[in-house]
Amino acid sequence: MIATRVLDAAQRAPGRHETEGALSLAERMxxxxxxxxxxSSTLAHGLHGRRRAGQGESFWQFRPFVAGEAAARVDWRRSARDDKLYVREREWEATHNIWFWIDRSASMGFASSLGQGPKVERALVLGLAVADALVEGGERAGLLGLTRATASRRIVETMAQALVADKAGLEQDMPPRATPGRFDEAILVSDFLSPLEQLREAVGSLAGSGTRGHLVMVVDPVEESFPFAGQAVLHDPETKMSLDIxxxxxxxxxxxxxxxxHRDGLAEIARAQGWTLTIHRTDRPASEAALRLLTLVAAARGTG
Structure with missing residues (x-):
């Protein structure tokens, strides 16, 4: 027999109040x-970020001075160590940031015995792991509407603290209105069970400034197969509505x-904006979706 639950200790129909308390992250984070x-540690570190020479502030490497270059480029301190002249190269730093939105609304609290845990927990693990791997690869990551984009090696803790403090996020099943940079990317992690028109507007708003993006649809196996028989009662944790079947x-x-x-409509929304769609089931390892996302981001960097 397949068991289902919404993150809720009460043995009754889950409403928004119960789910809000259950989705508190302080203890589980x-x-x-x-x-x-x-x-993130299991992922192949093939994403090399933006490590190439150019205008920026971060030191990258020393290289031999080439005849014809301006003498002002010579690093005399390094050159004094031997009989060669060296130039201090700096890392190219365009304003490319990767912004995350991780849905923590009531519907994300759903879990069945077929999955490895609630959708919200998988979404959080996936988002934090990808952010960690991207920063390790030289990128900057941040949370839409909550944090600035940063290349800090403590990106996981920074994002986790912001999410724990963001109580309003428990009421939002759509990403916040934001205007990322033209060359930025957005990664939205959700079950995307909202009406397609709302999703189209949200994605269009983010993509309007030229932002590229990736949708990650997290689903429980039961939500795909609906393997039930006999009489059943369905509860909507977002609206508190019930349906007797x-x-x-x-x-x-x-x-x-x-x-x-609905899924076909979501795929069309992504295609219309040049975004990607990844469907991830909670009975599969999080590393599968994480590796796919890293590959997609790397591909976008290669064509940007």
Whole structure:
């Protein structure tokens, strides 16, 4: 028998109040941070970021002086160590940032016995792990509307602290209105169960300034297959509405058709803006989706 639950200690229909309390991250975040670190450490570090010479403030490397260059470029202190002249090269630093939004609304509290945990926990682990790997690769990461983009090696702790303090985020199933830079990227992690028109508007708003992006749809296996039979009661933790189903098996076919149509609509929204869509099930390792995201970001950097 398949068991389902929403993160809630009460044995009753989960409403927003119960889910809000259950989605509090203060107690669970240390464990999620450790898990995200574990995932990021398993990823292949093939993402080299923007390590190339150019205008910037961060030292990259010394290289031999080439005849014809301006003498002002010579680093005389380094050159004094031997009989060669050296130039201090700096790392190229364009204003490229990667912004994350991790959905923590009520529907993300859903979990079934077929998954490895609630959707919200998987979304957090995935987002934090990818941010950690990107910073390790030389990128800057931040949370939309919550933090600035930074290349700090403590990016996981910085993002985690901001999320714990952001109580308003428990009420938001759409990313905040923000205006990233033209060459920035956005990574939105959610179940994207909101109406397609709202999603189209949100993605269009972020993409309007030229921001590239990636949608990561986190789903529980039960939400795809609806493997129920007999009488059932469905609860919507967002609206507190309930639906009594007399024959869940026959109703399941219509449900699966509607979910497929919603997913097709989401894919079209992503395509229209030149964004990508990744579908990640909670019965699969988080590292799978994380590695795909790193590959997509690297590909976007190569064509940017």
């Amino acid at each position: 240390p464990r999620l941070i450790l898990e995200s670190r574990r995932v 007399g024959d869940a098996a026959s109703w399941g076919a219509a449900y699966r058709t509607r979910i497929a149509a």
